[in-house]
Amino acid sequence: MAPSLDVPHLTVFDPVIEQALQERERLIAALREASHARQLRLVYQPKVSLTTGKIVGAEALMRWHHPTLGTVPPLRFIPLAEETGLIADLGHWAIEEALAALVRWHRRCGRLVPVAVNLSPRQLELLRLRGESLDDHVHSLLARHGLPPHCLELELTESSLMQQEETALAELQRLRDLGISLALDDFGTGHSSLARLQQLPVTTLKIDRSLVKGVTGNARHHALLGSVINLGWALSLNVVAEGIETVEEAEILRQLHCPIAQGYYFHRPLPEAEFAALL
Ligand code: C2E
Ligand code: MG
Ligand code: MG
Numbered sequence: 001m002a003p004s005l006d007v008p009h010l011t012v013f014d015p016v017i018e019q020a021l022q023e024r025e026r027l028i029a030a031l032r033e034a035s036h037a038r039q040l041r042l043v044y045q046p047k048v049s050l051t052t053g054k055i056v057g058a059e060a061l062m063r064w065h066h067p068t069l070g071t072v073p074p075l076r077f078i079p080l081a082e083e084t085g086l087i088a089d090l091g092h093w094a095i096e097e098a099l100a101a102l103v104r105w106h107r108r109c110g111r112l113v114p115v116a117v118n119l120s121p122r123q124l125e126l127l128r129l130r131g132e133s134l135d136d137h138v139h140s141l142l143a144r145h146g147l148p149p150h151c152l153e154l155e156l157t158e159s160s161l162m163q164q165e166e167t168a169l170a171e172l173q174r175l176r177d178l179g180i181s182l183a184l185d186d187f188g189t190g191h192s193s194l195a196r197l198q199q200l201p202v203t204t205l206k207i208d209r210s211l212v213k214g215v216t217g218n219a220r221h222h223a224l225l226g227s228v229i230n231l232g233w234a235l236s237l238n239v240v241a242e243g244i245e246t247v248e249e250a251e252i253l254r255q256l257h258c259p260i261a262q263g264y265y266f267h268r269p270l271p272e273a274e275f276a277a278l279l
């Protein structure tokens with residue numbers, strides 16, 4: 001017979017928390033179905049040269065349109081995909097789909113436009129646990145399409161890259177050795193040690209919108225943005241500024257010798273066909 005405990009049971013029932021938990025479970029269940037149900041899409045945001053005005057690349061961004069839940073933003077579902085491990089499959093699909101889109105653009109417009117795909121550190125970890133590696137996956141995808149490696153870029157956030165252990169860094173280095181570009185995303189929002197930055201196998205700095213926003217008419221902010229761009233040049237990295245919303249921001253970046261920019265001012269993230277039409 002189980003001993004009876006004298007501890008009074010305290011049941012805390014908070015309907016708000018309860019509802020949030022149920023909602024979370026519902027989303028997770030729906031996310032498990034999402035890829036089979038073809039509810040996931042990639043949209044492509046152009047990266048624009050500030051010197052020529054031409055489109056020099058695209059960032060692939062994931063979109064989830066659920067028939068009843070509506071459009072769920074990535075900032076909501078990517079963390080859930082990471083927690084549940086679904087990110088391994090979603091992330092793989094994103095790379096595959098982005099490269100397939102690149103091939104279709106090439107057929108249609110004759111241009112090989114480099115495409116960037118966001119990479120979750122959890123994705124690398126899961127592959128490692130399965131005894132697989134991203135560089136093998138990427139290598140075979142490129143080979144299947146007959147694509148040169150420089151047409152693929154992987155974006156990792158500054159905070160996630162700085163936390164990577166040596167094993168993961170070795171994996172990223174293998175991707176670099178293949179010729180894939182690696183970008184440090186959201187630069188300026190994490191805690192980068194400059195010493196570490198120099199050792200990371202990255203090719204590109206993506207300056208976060210928070211470093212660009214509010215730069216007009218603020219001398220200190222302007223100086224800070226300029227020095228981050230110069231840091232990129234000094235380390236021989238490509239520099240891309242994110243989240244450009246106004247002509248003033250674009251003009252300041254151009255004056256500060258930022259080569260490439262991306263943001264609503266130029267183009268919103270676009271469906272594949274609209275991106276092709278722009279090319
Ligand atoms: P991110 O990689 O830094 O992507 C840039 C985000 O800024 C995108 O939000 C984009 O739509 C938004 N953006 C672009 N231009 C502007 C602008 O001018 N102003 C403002 N305010 N925002 C702008 P989105 O698509 O909602 O994605 C949010 C984040 O979710 C991404 O940030 C990335 O970290 C993550 N994410 C999106 N797709 C994927 C994916 O396929 N895999 C993984 N692992 N993460 C993804
Ligand atoms: Mg990104
Ligand atoms: Mg970013």
Ligand code: MG
Binds near residue numbers: 186
């Ligand atoms: Mg971001």
